[in-house]
Amino acid sequence: AIIRRAMGASASAQGVGLIFDPTVESVVGILGALASGNFFCPISPRDPPARVKIYLEDAEINVILTTRKAFPDRLQSELQSEEVVFVDELAENDVETVTPATLNPHQLAVILYTSGSTGIPKGVTHTHKTLMQMVRLKGNAMGISPSDRIAGLSTFTFGSYYWNVFATVVTGA
Numbered sequence: 001a002i003i004r005r006a007m008g009a010s011a012s013a014q015g016v017g018l019i020f021d022p023t024v025e026s027v028v029g030i031l032g033a034l035a036s037g038n039f040f041c042p043i044s045p046r047d048p049p050a051r052v053k054i055y056l057e058d059a060e061i062n063v064i065l066t067t068r069k070a071f072p073d074r075l076q077s078e079l080q081s082e083e084v085v086f087v088d089e090l091a092e093n094d095v096e097t098v099t100p101a102t103l104n105p106h107q108l109a110v111i112l113y114t115s116g117s118t119g120i121p122k123g124v125t126h127t128h129k130t131l132m133q134m135v136r137l138k139g140n141a142m143g144i145s146p147s148d149r150i151a152g153l154s155t156f157t158f159g160s161y162y163w164n165v166f167a168t169v170v171t172g173a
Contacts, residue, residue, distance in 0.1 A: 015061040015111065017082070019043045019052075020070050022156045025087050027165055029065045034128075037101025039108040041123075042157045045070040049078035051121065056082060058123055059111050105129035112159055124159075135166040146172035 016033040018040050020026035026042075033040035041059045043052055045066075052075060055061070064071075064079070067088040076084070109128045113121040126134075144150070150168045154161035167173070 014038050014063075015059045016040045017043055017056055017059075017061040017064040018156075019045050019064055019066040019075070020156055021045060022152055022154070022161060023067075023070075025067055025070075026156055027169075029087065030162070030165065031169075032065070034103070034109060035100040037103065039110055041111045041113075042161075044155065044157050045072060045075070049075055051116070052079065054121060055113055055123075103128050105132075110162065112157065112162075131162065131166065132170075134163050135170055138163050139167045139171050142167075144168070144171045144173050148173040 016029075016036075016038050018026065018029045018033065020029060020042070030040055030042075041055060041061055043055055043064075047055075056064075056079070062082055064082050064084045065087055066084060068086055069088070071084065071086070105128050107128055108125055109131045110126045111123045112126070113123055115121065138144075144167055148171070150164050150173055152161065152164050154164065
Protein backbone atom coordinates (compact mmCIF):
# COMPACT_ATOMS: atom_id res chain seq x y z
CA ALA A 1 0.00 0.00 0.00
CA ILE A 2 2.89 2.36 0.79
CA ILE A 3 4.34 1.77 -2.68
CA ARG A 4 0.98 2.26 -4.40
CA ARG A 5 0.42 5.55 -2.55
CA ALA A 6 3.92 6.78 -3.38
CA MET A 7 3.55 5.84 -7.05
CA GLY A 8 0.21 7.52 -7.56
CA ALA A 9 -2.71 6.13 -9.51
CA SER A 10 -0.83 5.14 -12.67
CA ALA A 11 -2.32 2.17 -14.52
CA SER A 12 1.03 1.00 -15.87
CA ALA A 13 3.83 -0.61 -13.89
CA GLN A 14 6.53 1.73 -12.67
CA GLY A 15 9.95 1.16 -11.21
CA VAL A 16 10.76 1.04 -7.52
CA GLY A 17 14.39 1.61 -6.63
CA LEU A 18 15.52 -0.62 -3.77
CA ILE A 19 18.60 0.55 -1.90
CA PHE A 20 19.36 -2.11 0.67
CA ASP A 21 22.03 -4.36 2.00
CA PRO A 22 20.96 -8.02 1.71
CA THR A 23 18.62 -8.08 4.71
CA VAL A 24 15.07 -9.07 5.60
CA GLU A 25 14.02 -5.55 4.60
CA SER A 26 15.42 -6.13 1.12
CA VAL A 27 13.24 -9.23 0.66
CA VAL A 28 10.19 -7.34 1.96
CA GLY A 29 10.98 -4.51 -0.47
CA ILE A 30 11.22 -6.92 -3.40
CA LEU A 31 7.94 -8.64 -2.56
CA GLY A 32 6.24 -5.30 -1.87
CA ALA A 33 7.32 -3.84 -5.20
CA LEU A 34 6.08 -6.88 -7.09
CA ALA A 35 2.84 -7.19 -5.10
CA SER A 36 2.09 -3.55 -5.90
CA GLY A 37 2.25 -4.37 -9.62
CA ASN A 38 5.54 -2.57 -10.19
CA PHE A 39 9.02 -3.71 -11.11
CA PHE A 40 12.08 -3.23 -8.92
CA CYS A 41 15.63 -2.14 -9.52
CA PRO A 42 18.18 -3.07 -6.85
CA ILE A 43 20.86 -0.50 -6.10
CA SER A 44 23.86 -0.89 -3.83
CA PRO A 45 24.15 1.67 -1.03
CA ARG A 46 27.88 1.74 -1.80
CA ASP A 47 27.46 2.90 -5.41
CA PRO A 48 28.59 6.46 -6.10
CA PRO A 49 25.74 8.98 -6.47
CA ALA A 50 26.52 9.52 -10.18
CA ARG A 51 26.05 5.80 -10.87
CA VAL A 52 22.83 5.69 -8.83
CA LYS A 53 21.51 8.61 -10.90
CA ILE A 54 22.25 6.66 -14.10
CA TYR A 55 20.16 3.74 -12.83
CA LEU A 56 17.28 5.93 -11.68
CA GLU A 57 17.13 7.91 -14.91
CA ASP A 58 17.54 4.92 -17.20
CA ALA A 59 14.88 2.85 -15.40
CA GLU A 60 12.64 5.93 -14.90
CA ILE A 61 12.42 5.38 -11.15
CA ASN A 62 10.75 8.01 -8.96
CA VAL A 63 10.32 6.09 -5.70
CA ILE A 64 13.08 4.56 -3.60
CA LEU A 65 12.58 2.10 -0.75
CA THR A 66 15.44 1.89 1.72
CA THR A 67 16.43 2.03 5.39
CA ARG A 68 18.23 4.87 7.15
CA LYS A 69 21.28 2.64 7.60
CA ALA A 70 21.45 1.72 3.90
CA PHE A 71 20.88 5.26 2.58
CA PRO A 72 24.07 7.27 3.13
CA ASP A 73 23.99 11.05 3.49
CA ARG A 74 25.91 11.45 0.21
CA LEU A 75 23.00 9.81 -1.63
CA GLN A 76 20.37 11.75 0.24
CA SER A 77 21.86 15.10 -0.78
CA GLU A 78 22.17 14.02 -4.43
CA LEU A 79 18.77 12.39 -4.86
CA GLN A 80 16.34 15.07 -3.82
CA SER A 81 13.90 14.73 -6.72
CA GLU A 82 12.93 11.14 -5.92
CA GLU A 83 10.53 10.15 -3.18
CA VAL A 84 12.36 8.11 -0.56
CA VAL A 85 10.44 5.78 1.76
CA PHE A 86 12.38 4.58 4.80
CA VAL A 87 10.81 1.24 5.63
CA ASP A 88 12.38 1.17 9.08
CA GLU A 89 10.59 4.41 9.98
CA LEU A 90 7.08 3.44 8.93
CA ALA A 91 4.56 3.65 11.72
CA GLU A 92 2.24 0.72 12.25
CA ASN A 93 -0.70 2.82 11.02
CA ASP A 94 1.18 3.47 7.72
CA VAL A 95 0.91 -0.21 6.83
CA GLU A 96 -2.24 -1.46 5.15
CA THR A 97 -3.27 -4.87 3.95
CA VAL A 98 -4.12 -4.74 0.26
CA THR A 99 -4.87 -7.29 -2.39
CA PRO A 100 -1.75 -7.94 -4.46
CA ALA A 101 -1.87 -6.71 -8.04
CA THR A 102 -2.66 -9.14 -10.81
CA LEU A 103 0.59 -9.80 -12.65
CA ASN A 104 1.11 -10.64 -16.29
CA PRO A 105 3.88 -13.21 -16.93
CA HIS A 106 5.30 -10.95 -19.64
CA GLN A 107 5.31 -7.87 -17.39
CA LEU A 108 8.67 -6.47 -16.32
CA ALA A 109 9.69 -7.73 -12.85
CA VAL A 110 13.27 -6.50 -12.36
CA ILE A 111 16.01 -4.48 -14.01
CA LEU A 112 19.52 -5.55 -12.96
CA TYR A 113 22.43 -3.35 -14.02
CA THR A 114 25.77 -4.65 -15.24
CA SER A 115 28.95 -3.51 -13.55
CA GLY A 116 29.67 -1.00 -16.29
CA SER A 117 33.19 -2.35 -16.74
CA THR A 118 32.96 -1.73 -20.50
CA GLY A 119 31.53 1.77 -20.13
CA ILE A 120 28.09 2.80 -18.91
CA PRO A 121 26.17 0.15 -16.91
CA LYS A 122 23.48 -1.56 -18.95
CA GLY A 123 20.09 -2.63 -17.66
CA VAL A 124 19.19 -6.29 -18.05
CA THR A 125 15.45 -6.87 -17.82
CA HIS A 126 13.62 -9.93 -16.54
CA THR A 127 9.89 -10.52 -16.79
CA HIS A 128 7.94 -12.42 -14.18
CA LYS A 129 7.99 -15.44 -16.49
CA THR A 130 11.78 -15.46 -16.99
CA LEU A 131 12.38 -14.88 -13.30
CA MET A 132 10.13 -17.79 -12.33
CA GLN A 133 11.69 -20.04 -14.98
CA MET A 134 15.11 -19.38 -13.46
CA VAL A 135 13.75 -20.06 -9.99
CA ARG A 136 12.07 -23.28 -11.10
CA LEU A 137 15.21 -24.48 -12.86
CA LYS A 138 17.40 -23.74 -9.86
CA GLY A 139 14.90 -25.17 -7.39
CA ASN A 140 14.42 -28.36 -9.39
CA ALA A 141 18.13 -28.79 -10.12
CA MET A 142 18.99 -28.48 -6.44
CA GLY A 143 15.93 -30.36 -5.16
CA ILE A 144 15.00 -27.52 -2.79
CA SER A 145 12.24 -28.42 -0.32
CA PRO A 146 10.61 -26.80 2.72
CA SER A 147 13.09 -28.55 5.03
CA ASP A 148 16.07 -26.81 3.37
CA ARG A 149 17.87 -23.65 4.46
CA ILE A 150 19.59 -21.52 1.84
CA ALA A 151 22.58 -19.30 2.56
CA GLY A 152 22.55 -15.98 0.75
CA LEU A 153 26.08 -15.41 -0.51
CA SER A 154 25.42 -12.93 -3.33
CA THR A 155 25.31 -9.17 -3.23
CA PHE A 156 21.90 -7.51 -3.39
CA THR A 157 22.45 -6.26 -6.95
CA PHE A 158 23.56 -9.57 -8.46
CA GLY A 159 21.11 -11.89 -10.22
CA SER A 160 21.82 -14.97 -8.13
CA TYR A 161 20.59 -13.14 -5.02
CA TYR A 162 17.08 -13.14 -6.52
CA TRP A 163 17.20 -16.74 -7.59
CA ASN A 164 18.12 -17.68 -4.01
CA VAL A 165 15.41 -15.46 -2.50
CA PHE A 166 12.63 -16.57 -4.83
CA ALA A 167 13.62 -20.25 -4.79
CA THR A 168 13.45 -20.09 -0.99
CA VAL A 169 10.11 -18.25 -0.91
CA VAL A 170 8.47 -20.37 -3.63
CA THR A 171 9.50 -23.72 -2.14
CA GLY A 172 8.95 -22.76 1.50
CA ALA A 173 12.60 -23.42 2.34
